Amino acid sequence: MIPWTVLDTAPVPDGLGELRLKRRGDEFSIMAGATELMNSRLSGSEKALATLACERLGKRPALRLLIGGLGMGFTLRAALGEVGGDARIVVAELVPAVIAWARGPMAELFGDSLTDARVSLFEGDVARLIGAGPAAYDAILLDVDNGPGGLTRAANDGLYSPAGLAAARAALRPGGLLAVWSSAPDGAFTTRLRRAGFAVEEARVRAHGKSGARHVIWLATTGAGGTKSPSTRPPVPPRRGRD
Template identity: 45%
Template sequence: MPLSYDIPEVLDRREGPYGEVVLRRHGELLQIIANGCFLMDTSDGRSERLLVDAALTALDERPAPEVLIGGLGVGFSLAHAAADPRWGRITVVERERAVIGWHLDGPLAALSGPALADPRTKIEEADLLDYVNETSATFDALCLDIDNGPDWTVTEGNDSLYSPAGLAGCARVLRPGGVLAVWSAQPSPEFEGTLGNAGFQQVRTEEIPVARGVPDVVHLAVRPAVRPG
């Protein structure tokens, strides 16, 4: 008998300002594809949960800390933050209108619905780099889950977020002692150096254990209580 393979089913395909984004179903998984490159799916979520938990732990039990999440994705980070009553305001910045729609009234609503209904949650449709450079709001934590991390970006222009100028914008929206947590598909010693050179302190990396291959990681850094210089 010939082998049968699941063929991904395209649920929606949109052309946005940053290229094509596709939502597809592959077996039980929902997948987001950007410009033909796989970005993420609903298979796990451990690294996204670590992104949120590591930031909260590093805040040393600051009461009702407010968090800015960069990237809505499949909603793991938002759902995990909203499930924790210790967080205060939860703001998510997502630049793809299609992704926001898939959560509001599409297939991803089953994962993020309770979080979106939470009164602490607010969704901002914007490019994160523009947002951090223009907003007057400040936060205790900034959790970045943009693209595949600092060393391999799918969408042109996303690499600027991990540059010294991009990190300066991140520091701008963080309160003194605030935490920056950055998800990456692989460890990046070079990015650790960039964080230190940008004035962040207590730079460290936490890995997600995997059976084989390169682990996902979360890079953590703290904005000094007093700005240098």
């Protein structure tokens, strides 16, 4: 068997330890300690995070999506395949090295997704964009850490707290959707979503094809009413230089 090669390491801001990017043949893995956060052969649930969310949004014009976590780009690429030419997608990535890996050793996975005119890349905490303005997005897709029970960064817990969920709900347009990826179920998080005023659906999705572990995607929707203005546009982060 081909051995794993460590390509690079990166510290986790305000977190525990570091991330490691590994490669074995054409397979990539990102590790945090002994925990594998993502693997290029196990992308089914990351793609489903985007496809399930877009299915529920329907054919809305000028969709505005916020993706928290760049990862290996599977959620972004799936979203680009679902939305129209007038859509705009902002991707927030906290770890600068993950962006560098996307443009460097993992560029083959990303294809032309990072140079798509519909995409803006924000280097920083997704919570900053969530709190930047009300009614900015049709959907917020979070694939941060390993789910609501964070492993790599304690500050991630704030996204899933009652205050974090209230901020996410305020950042959504009427009828908007919060989609959250997790490696495992979390009944307490489902309860928090409902208490925050969301209607909640839990989808169990295979990591790969019809086999492998089942991951969880929460699809939490707001009501169609409310006082938010659907014409509000999200803050547009500055584009980073492209390699």
